[in-house]
Amino acid sequence: MAGSGEPLRRLSVPRCAVSRAALGGWGAALVLCTSLVACGPTQERAARRPPNVIVWLVDTLRADHLSCYGYERDTSPQLDALAAQGVLFENAHVNSNWTQPSVVSLLSGRAPPIFESDYSSTIPEGLTLLPEWLRFHGWRTAGFTITAATASHFGFDKGFGEYVELDADLDFTVRTRRSGPEFDADRVVAAALDWIDTRAAAPFFLSLHSVDPHAPYEAHVGEVAYTDPTYAGPQDGSLTQLDAAFEERRGFSAADRRQLIDLYDGEIRYSDTQLGALVAGLRARDLFDNTLLVVVSDHGEEFWDHRTHGHGHRNLHAELTHVPLVMSWPDGLPAGLRVPGLMRGIDLTPTLVHALGLPALPDAEGESVLLRARAGQGLASRRALLFADRAKREHGLLAVRSDDLLLHADPERATELFDLEADPAAQHDLGAERPAELERFSDTLHTWRDGRDARRAALELGRASVELDEAQAASLRAMGYLGEDDG
Numbered sequence: 001m002a003g004s005g006e007p008l009r010r011l012s013v014p015r016c017a018v019s020r021a022a023l024g025g026w027g028a029a030l031v032l033c034t035s036l037v038a039c040g041p042t043q044e045r046a047a048r049r050p051p052n053v054i055v056w057l058v059d060t061l062r063a064d065h066l067s068c069y070g071y072e073r074d075t076s077p078q079l080d081a082l083a084a085q086g087v088l089f090e091n092a093h094v095n096s097n098w099t100q101p102s103v104v105s106l107l108s109g110r111a112p113p114i115f116e117s118d119y120s121s122t123i124p125e126g127l128t129l130l131p132e133w134l135r136f137h138g139w140r141t142a143g144f145t146i147t148a149a150t151a152s153h154f155g156f157d158k159g160f161g162e163y164v165e166l167d168a169d170l171d172f173t174v175r176t177r178r179s180g181p182e183f184d185a186d187r188v189v190a191a192a193l194d195w196i197d198t199r200a201a202a203p204f205f206l207s208l209h210s211v212d213p214h215a216p217y218e219a220h221v222g223e224v225a226y227t228d229p230t231y232a233g234p235q236d237g238s239l240t241q242l243d244a245a246f247e248e249r250r251g252f253s254a255a256d257r258r259q260l261i262d263l264y265d266g267e268i269r270y271s272d273t274q275l276g277a278l279v280a281g282l283r284a285r286d287l288f289d290n291t292l293l294v295v296v297s298d299h300g301e302e303f304w305d306h307r308t309h310g311h312g313h314r315n316l317h318a319e320l321t322h323v324p325l326v327m328s329w330p331d332g333l334p335a336g337l338r339v340p341g342l343m344r345g346i347d348l349t350p351t352l353v354h355a356l357g358l359p360a361l362p363d364a365e366g367e368s369v370l371l372r373a374r375a376g377q378g379l380a381s382r383r384a385l386l387f388a389d390r391a392k393r394e395h396g397l398l399a400v401r402s403d404d405l406l407l408h409a410d411p412e413r414a415t416e417l418f419d420l421e422a423d424p425a426a427q428h429d430l431g432a433e434r435p436a437e438l439e440r441f442s443d444t445l446h447t448w449r450d451g452r453d454a455r456r457a458a459l460e461l462g463r464a465s466v467e468l469d470e471a472q473a474a475s476l477r478a479m480g481y482l483g484e485d486d487g
């Protein structure tokens, strides 16, 4: 593991000087003097101003629908602006295709499986997450979520000084409907800024989890809309209509599919506007320059890229794993840096704690990419990415990805190999034509799978089973969870 301590121990010069040399533009004002050493008074003052940290996770946001990732629509002007003054990872992939395992792997640096089955277990007590690591090192922490998928009931409040579930106090009917303005990101931003104004102490860590691009897809008053006013089909973005099309097997016309994509893009644009509101709020409080602000997602959304619609089903292709990852910290990170190469979800937290000058998390399997990224080297292509199965229902779906190859292995269907350079949409299985690469990737996957039981057993310690009450179950069902697999 490339923890921040390793190279420093070999050198016998003051630690703060080493950290500056090692990190250069990343974290110039850094924290590594905190526990040690003889820094000069001016240096000390600068070095002891650790940044605030905000991680905003926008649920269900696929990277290729954002303008800064090459989308033809201007869906993300605010994120584009943030990336222009920060760092954008071009090829970041999460380690699962649904919320719970993906969020926990992002916050722990540890690959799934973390949850045994759908919404029936808590985060293992012994697993260290980013918020508790920062809290332990002196950050004041608060989390804000507006989705039942990351409720405290499942342990997602772990490590936070305060954890605010913005949907929890809503009227039962509203809460279980999961649609309407009560679930919009502006409530998350308002709650976060209010917390900063009334309860924050420097430095602070905030986690924001919003869900606008998640179905149901809704239009927002006053926001840019992409829908075709002449569309006359049944798809209005509601889960009722989506479910009806699946259950009655009446399918989706080309116009229906276009309508759903247009609505989804509108949700992205609304979400982006709220990011702008957060950035403006930080600037107004003179907090923006010394805040490490991260925007990421837990998974994407399939719009018939391979077979069907949605997420959390039997698909580990890029439409579900390629997510945006942008980091801004004007006082500590370079501006306008785009980092090519494969970035794994499990590398996020190790990279963040490295940038903050903290030791690596004890359970992390990912590694910091800080130095390689800063050096403009991109991320080495040999770094394979492994995904666990969906775990909503055990079917053993796994994939392994490098920069240029994807092995997609569904034991009940097929094991396929895709050349991502020649075929970025992964439509043409080349397994039969390239048996050596198929075997090499299969070996990697099998080795990882063989070690999985031991890792799973280690995580069992401290995990509790969850029983849902009526409102919790209804809330999850209203987001399309707790249903059947798409089969």
Ligand SMILES: [Zn+2]
Binding pocket: 059, 060, 098, 099, 100, 298, 299
């Ligand atoms: Zn999600």
